[in-house]
Amino acid sequence: MHLQRRLAGKKLQRLQVLKAAKPAVSPARLKKALEGRKLTKVYREGKELRLAFDNGHILGLHMMLRGKLEWMEGEKPPAYGLLLLDFEGGQRLLLQDYQRKARIELDPEGSEVPDALSKAANTAFWKKLLQTKATIKNLLLDQQAVRGIGSAYADEILYQARISPFSVSNKIPPDKVKALATAVKKVLKNAIQHIRKAAPDIIGGELRDFLVVHNARKKKSPGGKAIKVRSTGGRKTYYTQEQQLYT
DNA sequence: TGGCATGTTGGCGA
């Protein structure tokens, strides 16, 4: 990861909680725990970005819907700046979010819920997880069930596995559950690979042009079928008739 | 122009 390459081994010289932040942790506690410490590792946990420091403390950042990281330029932080981290070498990492919803945590609790790309999320795990009446897309989005999958990737995964997003989880046959388990890894790994190649320096913002069904501009799936859209739970679901509905 | 967007939470109703 790019942040890891740029920042690992560097000392955090200054931490500023900015005006727009609604901190769950007091700025004083954050400063005390992290200022002057060396950043050892940057990694992802579910939908959180984690920065680990050499004294064992971990800074957890959740971007929510619109949070964004960028390299700070100029002197004055923007109106929606939440957190500014000054590293040795002059690199200034800025977290901003106009919705002010991005979360800043100190030493986030470990979770028993497996990340979608973890070893624990194997076919047996998915078979057990799908023993519920919840519709499959809602289940994929449930961070208490499995971590790291959002609306767009849920649509991509279900297309890849040829399962309708409106299928009842416990009606999906075993061979299809296996296909789902495979699709989860494939879609997420492909996305990481694609983004790495297309935008190796990206630290914020998003890249979605490669999504094959969850894309308002696309009319047809790779199989040439019309992409249908349905609003559900305040969000849009993109799917095609190539996906089998189990009810 | 305006519809739409990698998310979470809590409350309500079926």
Added chain:
DNA sequence: CTCGCCAACATGCC
């Protein structure tokens, strides 16, 4: 109890 749906957040993008 389980599940689905809704609003709130209020800017940037094509």
